[in-house]
Amino acid sequence: MELREMRAFVAVLEEGSLSGAARRLHVSQPALSQQMNGIERQLGVQLLVRSSTGVRATEAGATLLSEARAVLARYDQAVAAVTRHSGSGDVVLRLGIPLELPADLLSGPLTDLADAYPTTRVQALHMSTSAQVTALRAGELDVGLVREHPVGPDLDAVLVVEERLGVLIEAEQAVRLAGPDGIRLDALAGLDWVGFPRSGSPTWYDEITAILRSHGLDPGRTPPEGPGLIAPVKLAAVTAGGAFALAPPNWQQPIPESLTWAPLVGHPLVRRTWASWLAGSRRRDLGHLIAALDYRGSK
Numbered sequence: 001m002e003l004r005e006m007r008a009f010v011a012v013l014e015e016g017s018l019s020g021a022a023r024r025l026h027v028s029q030p031a032l033s034q035q036m037n038g039i040e041r042q043l044g045v046q047l048l049v050r051s052s053t054g055v056r057a058t059e060a061g062a063t064l065l066s067e068a069r070a071v072l073a074r075y076d077q078a079v080a081a082v083t084r085h086s087g088s089g090d091v092v093l094r095l096g097i098p099l100e101l102p103a104d105l106l107s108g109p110l111t112d113l114a115d116a117y118p119t120t121r122v123q124a125l126h127m128s129t130s131a132q133v134t135a136l137r138a139g140e141l142d143v144g145l146v147r148e149h150p151v152g153p154d155l156d157a158v159l160v161v162e163e164r165l166g167v168l169i170e171a172e173q174a175v176r177l178a179g180p181d182g183i184r185l186d187a188l189a190g191l192d193w194v195g196f197p198r199s200g201s202p203t204w205y206d207e208i209t210a211i212l213r214s215h216g217l218d219p220g221r222t223p224p225e226g227p228g229l230i231a232p233v234k235l236a237a238v239t240a241g242g243a244f245a246l247a248p249p250n251w252q253q254p255i256p257e258s259l260t261w262a263p264l265v266g267h268p269l270v271r272r273t274w275a276s277w278l279a280g281s282r283r284r285d286l287g288h289l290i291a292a293l294d295y296r297g298s299k
Contacts, residue, residue, distance in 0.1 A: 001039060003075060003282070006068040008035055009047070013065050017054040026158045026290060076284075093285060094123045096132035096144035098201075099230065101273070103252055105145075105161055109292035117285040128200035136278060142286055143277045148203035150276050157276040160293045163248040164267040168238050171260045182263035185215040194237040194245040195223050204271070208246070211268055235259065 001009075011021040012032070022029040040047050047061035057065055093113075097106075110122060127135065132144035136155060149157050167183060169191075177187045193212060198205040209219040231253040234245045238259055246269060247261060255261060275293050277286060 001042065001068075003072065005035065005039055006072055008032060009039060010065060010068050010072065012036060012048065012055055013057055013061070016056075018050075024291075026156055091117075091120050091285065092123050093120050093283075093289070094125060094140070094142045096127045096135065096141050096146070097124050098129060098132075098145055098147055098273070099126070100248065100251075101145060102161055102163065102248070103250075105273075105293070109289055112292045113285065113289045116288050120285040129204065130200055130202065133276070136276060139278075142281070142283065143275055143289065146274050146276050147201045147271065149272075149274055154279055155276050156279045157274040158290060158293070159272060159295055160275050161273045161295070163271045163273075164263070165246045165248055165269040165271055166261050166263040168234065168245040168247050168251075168255070168259055168261055170238065170241060171258055174260045174262050178262055179265065182265045184265045185212070185217070185268050188244050189216050189218075191217075192243040193217065193219055194234055194243050195219065197223050208269065215268065 008021070008025060008027075011024050012018060015021040015024055018029050018033055018036070022032045025032065036048060043060075043064075045060045046058050047064055049056050049058055113120060113122070125141070127141075127144070129144075129146040129148055132141060132146050133150050133155070135141035136144055136150075145160070146157070149159075167188065169177070169183070169188075173191075174183065177183045195208075196205065205222075212219045234247070235253065235256065237243050238245050239256060248271065249261070249263070251261060275290055277290065281287075
């Protein structure tokens with residue numbers, strides 16, 4: 001058995017269910033169930049009794065649980081002992097961050113990480129989703145906050161926040177277009193969307209443009225390749241008139257008096273951010289940070 005299989009087996013019995021262990025390990029329940037079946041096939045013995053109320057160990061499973069805990073504890077001791085010989089002991093955790101991340105998303109988890117792993121130094125890097133995924137696979141990034149769920153078995157991901165996007169628009173236009181619940185997306189027909197380069201997050205870009213077209217809006221040309229759509233450029237484009245931009249509630253940038261933010265009726269555009277990391281990673285500090293990034297729900 002591999003260490004990751006032992007950890008998964010221990011998690012299943014400690015949680016008492018496959019669903020609980022899947023959440024703890026940030027994997028899908030079907031994948032975890034297949035992994036448990038694979039362990040039983042390897043060892044040629046039934047380890048788990050599955051029922052509608054959860055999972056419990058057979059006699060053989062209880063024996064494996066005890067032995068697996070001992071092996072994992074010894075492994076962790078060995079890693080800690082070797083780490084003490086690595087000079088200062090400082091470890092860098094490289095974290096990819098997109099534009100317009102909610103201000104409160106990282107403050108608590110990073111404080112928690114510093115308390116639990118004082119020798120871990122976080123290096124924050126502003127990168128687009130596509131650049132983060134490339135860097136993760138190249139081993140140049142340890143964890144990324146991305147705007148689309150990465151595809152492939154080599155990367156794991158967990159949803160950490162959803163944001164209901166509204167619009168930045170000229171204040172006078174907002175008065176004409178807004179109803180009691182905000183602005184209908186189809187009411188923006190005729191205005192230009194201030195978009196971002198598709199290469200930065202292709203799936204998210206395609207989702208936005210599809211929703212705009214379904215509400216009768218013309219997304220216009222794909223913006224030229226280049227850096228992401230930073231706040232000053234977004235504000236300047238809307239201030240020039242005849243355009244709107246998408247932005248989350250409680251946007252951190254100061255908004256000029258000539259502009260306003262308004263919600264979209266029915267919340268047709270929801271921006272999701274996932275934490276993603278290499279599926280083969282065994283870093284405990286990284287796992288601690290991922291666990292601290294509790295899903296925040298829609299904002």
